[in-house]
Amino acid sequence: MKKLINDPKNVVNEAVAGFEVAHADIVRVSHDPVFIVRADAPLHGKVGIVSGGGSGHEPMHGGFVGFGMLDAAVPGPVFTSPTPDPILAATQAVDGGAGVLHIVKNYTGDVLNFETAADLAAADGIQVRTVIINDDVAVKDSLYTAGRRGVAGTILVEKIAGAAAERGDDLDAVTAVAEKVNSHVRTMGVALTPCVVPHAGEPSFTLADDEIEIGIGIHGEPGRERIKLEPADAIVDRLLGPILEDLPFASGDEVLLLVNGMGGTPQIELYIVFRRAAEVLQECGITVTRSLVGNYTTSLEMAGASISVLKLDDELTALWDAPVQTAALRWGR
Amino acid sequence: MKKLINDPKNVVNEAVAGFEVAHADIVRVSHDPVFIVRADAPLHGKVGIVSGGGSGHEPMHGGFVGFGMLDAAVPGPVFTSPTPDPILAATQAVDGGAGVLHIVKNYTGDVLNFETAADLAAADGIQVRTVIINDDVAVKDSLYTAGRRGVAGTILVEKIAGAAAERGDDLDAVTAVAEKVNSHVRTMGVALTPCVVPHAGEPSFTLADDEIEIGIGIHGEPGRERIKLEPADAIVDRLLGPILEDLPFASGDEVLLLVNGMGGTPQIELYIVFRRAAEVLQECGITVTRSLVGNYTTSLEMAGASISVLKLDDELTALWDAPVQTAALRWGR
Numbered sequence: 001m002k003k004l005i006n007d008p009k010n011v012v013n014e015a016v017a018g019f020e021v022a023h024a025d026i027v028r029v030s031h032d033p034v035f036i037v038r039a040d041a042p043l044h045g046k047v048g049i050v051s052g053g054g055s056g057h058e059p060m061h062g063g064f065v066g067f068g069m070l071d072a073a074v075p076g077p078v079f080t081s082p083t084p085d086p087i088l089a090a091t092q093a094v095d096g097g098a099g100v101l102h103i104v105k106n107y108t109g110d111v112l113n114f115e116t117a118a119d120l121a122a123a124d125g126i127q128v129r130t131v132i133i134n135d136d137v138a139v140k141d142s143l144y145t146a147g148r149r150g151v152a153g154t155i156l157v158e159k160i161a162g163a164a165a166e167r168g169d170d171l172d173a174v175t176a177v178a179e180k181v182n183s184h185v186r187t188m189g190v191a192l193t194p195c196v197v198p199h200a201g202e203p204s205f206t207l208a209d210d211e212i213e214i215g216i217g218i219h220g221e222p223g224r225e226r227i228k229l230e231p232a233d234a235i236v237d238r239l240l241g242p243i244l245e246d247l248p249f250a251s252g253d254e255v256l257l258l259v260n261g262m263g264g265t266p267q268i269e270l271y272i273v274f275r276r277a278a279e280v281l282q283e284c285g286i287t288v289t290r291s292l293v294g295n296y297t298t299s300l301e302m303a304g305a306s307i308s309v310l311k312l313d314d315e316l317t318a319l320w321d322a323p324v325q326t327a328a329l330r331w332g333r
Numbered sequence: 334m335k336k337l338i339n340d341p342k343n344v345v346n347e348a349v350a351g352f353e354v355a356h357a358d359i360v361r362v363s364h365d366p367v368f369i370v371r372a373d374a375p376l377h378g379k380v381g382i383v384s385g386g387g388s389g390h391e392p393m394h395g396g397f398v399g400f401g402m403l404d405a406a407v408p409g410p411v412f413t414s415p416t417p418d419p420i421l422a423a424t425q426a427v428d429g430g431a432g433v434l435h436i437v438k439n440y441t442g443d444v445l446n447f448e449t450a451a452d453l454a455a456a457d458g459i460q461v462r463t464v465i466i467n468d469d470v471a472v473k474d475s476l477y478t479a480g481r482r483g484v485a486g487t488i489l490v491e492k493i494a495g496a497a498a499e500r501g502d503d504l505d506a507v508t509a510v511a512e513k514v515n516s517h518v519r520t521m522g523v524a525l526t527p528c529v530v531p532h533a534g535e536p537s538f539t540l541a542d543d544e545i546e547i548g549i550g551i552h553g554e555p556g557r558e559r560i561k562l563e564p565a566d567a568i569v570d571r572l573l574g575p576i577l578e579d580l581p582f583a584s585g586d587e588v589l590l591l592v593n594g595m596g597g598t599p600q601i602e603l604y605i606v607f608r609r610a611a612e613v614l615q616e617c618g619i620t621v622t623r624s625l626v627g628n629y630t631t632s633l634e635m636a637g638a639s640i641s642v643l644k645l646d647d648e649l650t651a652l653w654d655a656p657v658q659t660a661a662l663r664w665g666r
Contacts, residue, residue: 002525002545004602004638006564015601018608022590022624058600078601192335212335231339257355264597266633267391268348268411269337275351291355293660295628300599301636305337327626330664 001196008198012055012075019062023327026066030093033086036062037072041094047165047174048072048094051103051158052087053110054079056197057218060155060297063328069162070103070326078197078300079219081109087117091126099127099171103157103178105150106134129171131178133157135187135308137246138215138223151218152260152297152306153185156320159329163322181316186243189223189306190235191216193264195299214238218262218299232269236276239307244284249311251285256292256320258308263298265305270294273305281309290320296328334529341531345388345408352395356660359399363426366419369395370405374427380498380507381405381427384436384491385420386443387412389530390551393488393630396661402495403436403659411530411633412552414442420450424459432460432504436490436511438483439467462504464511466490468520468641470579471548471556484551485593485630486518486641489653492662496655514649519576522556522639523568524549526597528632547571551595551632565602569609572640577617582644584618589625589653591641596631598638603627606638614642623653629661 005011016036020029027036035052042048051061052074061073071094076082091100100121104114111132118128135153142149161178169177191213194203204220207213212235215223230238249255259274261267270293278288289312297306310316323332338344349369353362360369368385375381384394385407394406404427409415424433433454437447444465451461468486475482494511502510524546527536537553540546545568548556563571582588592607594600603626611621622645630639643649656665 002542002562002636004523004525004565004568004598004606006566006605011601011605014608015604018604018606018611018626021611021621022604022607022626055601056599058604063600190337192337209335229335232337233339235337263599264634264636265337266389266596266631267396267628268344268388268633271348271351271355271391272339272344273337273351274355275347278351278354288354293351293355295600298599300601301597303335303597303634325664331658331666333665 001201003198005198011198012077016075026325026327030089033089035072035074035086035090036065037090037093038065041071042096044096045098046096047098047171048096048100049103049162049165050074050090050094050100052082053105054081056300057298059328064155064158064326066326067333068166068322068324069158069329081107081113084113084116084120087114088120091117091121091128092124095126101161101171101174101178102128102130103161104130104132105154106132106147107144108146127171129175131175131182133182135182135185137186137242138188142217142221144219144221149217151187151189152258153187153308155296156185156256156258156308156310157181159324160316160319163319181310185308185310186246187306187308188239188243189216189304190214190239191262191302191304193303194220195302216304218297220299232272233276236273237280240277240280243307243309247311249286249309253286254289254312255281255286256290256310256312257281257288258292260297260306260308261295262302262304263295264301264303270305277307290317334534336531338531344531345410349408359658359660363422366422368405368407368419368423369398370423370426371398374404375429377429378431379429380431380504381429381433382436382495382498383407383423383427383433385415386438387414389633390630392661397488397491397659399659400666401499401655401657402491402662414440414446417446417449417453420447421453424450424454424461425457428459434494434504434507434511435461435463436494437463437465438487439465439480440477441479460504462508464508464515466515468515468518470519470575471521475550475554477552477554482550484520484522485591485639486520488629489518489589489591489643490514492657493649493652496652514643518641518643519579520639520641521572521576522549522637523547523572524595524635524637526636527553528635549637551630553632565605566609569606570613573610573613576640576642580644582619582642586619587622587645588614588619589623589643589645590614590621591625593630593639593641594628595635595637596628597634597636603638610640623650
C-alpha cells in the first residue's frame with residue numbers, strides 16, 4: 001500500500017488540520033471533538049445544517065461547509081461513523097435559534113449516532129430535524145445498511161437545502177426541500193478497482209484485472225453484479241437503466257446530471273461517461289439543464305464513477321443556481 | 334488496463350464532446366480541428382489567451398477556459414502536442430484585434446508547434462506573443478524537454494494573465510505579468526504509481542510496491558531519484574527543499590501554496606501534504622496567504638502530488654483574487 005500519509009491513525013486529524021489552514025477564509029475547525037464549521041457560525045435566525053459520516057469520501061462533507069451549503073461537517077475515522085459527541089458539538093456550534101437540520105446518509109452507524117446526538121441536542125433545547133439520504137438504486141440492504149444507501153446524491157441535497165436555509169427558509173421548509181431532493185434523485189455507481197483503508201492496509205475486496213463491479217457502494221460494499229470490463233458506453237447504459245426506471249423519469253423532464261468520480265479515475269474518463277449519459281437522456285426526451293462532473297463523493301483512491309440524475313423543477317433549479325462558497329463548490333459569490 | 338473508455342483512439346474526441354455538453358454555458362467546442370473556446374469569443378479589444386498541449390492533464394487546459402482565464406485551449410492526443418493547425422484556428426477564433434498570448438509548457442513538441450502556429454497567425458495579421466512555462470525545479474533537460482519542464486505552475490500563469498487580460502491590459506502588459514508569474518513560481522512533484530496512456534495500454538514506466546519517484550514529470554518522465562516510500566512529511570520536505578532554494582524564497586515572503594494531485598491520489602492525502610508544506614513554510618518565516626488544493630494538472634490516473642510555491646506581491650494577489658468562471662476554477666462571479 002503506497003499512500004501520501006504519515007501514521008495511519010493520524011490521517012483524519014492531519015488532513016483536517018491541512019484543510020483548516022488552506023480554507024481559513026471559509027471555515028474554522030474544532031480539533032477536540034473534531035468538526036468543521038463555517039467561519040461565521042452560528043448565524044442568528046438561520047437554520048443550521050450539519051452533515052457528516054466516515055472520512056475517505058472527500059470533498060464530502062468538509063468541502064461543502066460554507067455560505068449557501070453546510071454550516072458544519074463531522075468527519076469520522078475513515079469509512080466509520082463519527083460518534084454522537086462531535087455531532088452534538090457541531091449541532092450546538094451552528095444553532096442560531098432557528099433549529100438545525102441533520103443530513104444523514106443511510107448507513108446504520110450514521111443513522112444511530114446522528115439520532116443520539118439529535119436527542120441530546122433536543123434535551124439542550126435545540127430543535128433538530130433529520131433527513132436520511134438513500135439515493136442508491138443498486139441494492140436494498142447491504143453490508144452497512146438497512147434499505148438503500150446514501151451516496152453522491154447527498155451533495156445535491158446539501159447544496160439545495162443549504163440555499164434554502166441561506167435565503168431564510170424556516171426549519172420545516174428546509175427539511176421539506178431536503179426531502180424533496182432526496183425523493184427526486186437516483187444514483188448508481190461502478191468500481192474498476194478497490195480502495196485501501198489506511199489503517200487496514202489491504203483492499204477491502206478484490207477485482208480481477210478484467211473485472212468491474214456494477215452498483216458498487218462508496219465503501220466498496222458489493223453491488224448488483226460483477227462483470228467483465230466493457231466499453232464505457234455499455235457501462236453507462238447499465239447504470240442509467242435502473243436509475244431511469246426507478247423514479248420513474250419521463251420524456252419532458254428537466255434534470256441535473258452528476259457524473260461523480262470515485263477518486264482514482266481521470267477527469268477525461270468522467271467526461272466520456274458524461275457524454276454517453278447525456279446522449280441516453282436526450283434519446284429518452286429528458287433534458288439536461290444542469291451538470292456537475294468531478295470528484296465529489298469519493299472512496300479514497302477507488303477507480304470508478306457514479307451517475308446521479310436529479311429531476312428538477314423551477315424551485316430546485318433556482319436553489320441549485322443560488323450562490324455558494326465552499327472549498328469544493330463555489331459560484332456566484 | 335481498466336479504463337472507462339470506448340475505443341482508445343476516440344478518448345480525446347469523446348471527452349471533449351462531453352465537456353461541451355456539460356459546460357455549454359461557458360464554452361463552445363470546435364471539433365475539426367479540435368479546440369475549446371470561450372462561449373463569448375472573440376472579445377473586441379481584449380487580449381486573447383490560448384494554451385494547450387497533450388491531453389491527459391485535465392482539467393488543464395480546457396477546464397480553465399472562460400471569463401478571467403483562457404480564451405481557448407487546444408488539446409492534443411494524450412501526452413502528445415497538438416499540431417499547428419488547431420493552435421492557429423484557436424488563435425484566430427479568439428483574436429479581438431488586441432493580439433493573442435500563447436502560454437506554452439516547455440516541451441519540445443509544444444514549443445515547436447505553437448511557434449509554427451504563431452508564425453502563421455502573424456502572417457494572417459494577428460500579433461502573437463509567447464510565454465514558455467518552465468516551473469519544474471526537478472530536472473534540466475528531460476525526455477521531452479530542453480531546459481526545465483512546465484508543470485502545475487502553468488495554471489497560476491493562466492489565472493493571473495487571464496485576469497490581467499480581462500481587466501483590459503494590453504498585449505505587452507499581459508505578456509509581462511505572465512512572465513513574472515513564471516519567474517516567481519517553482520514546482521516539484523512525486524509519483525507513487527505510473528499511469529497508462531490509453532492507446533499504449535501499458536504503463537510508461539514501473540515502480541516497485543515500495544518505491545516512489547521524486548521529481549516526476551507530468552508524463553511520467555524520470556525525476557531526480559527513485560527512493561523507498563517514506564512518510565508524507567519526509568516526502569514533502571524533499572520536494573520543498575529544492576523549491577525554496579531555487580528562487581530563492583526568503584523569510585518575510587508571502588506566497589500562494591498549490592498542492593496539486595496527479596489524478597489518482599485521494600484529497601485526504603493532498604491535505605496531509607498541504608499541512609506539512611504550510612508548516613515548513615511557516616518555519617521559514619514565509620506566509621501562505623493564498624491556497625489551492627486539488628487535481629489541477631494531472632497525469633491520467635497517476636498517484637502522487639506536486640507542490641508549487643508562487644511568490645506573491647500586491648499585483649499578483651489582486652489578479653489571483655479577481656473573478657474567474659471556468660469549469661475547474663470559479664469564484665467571484
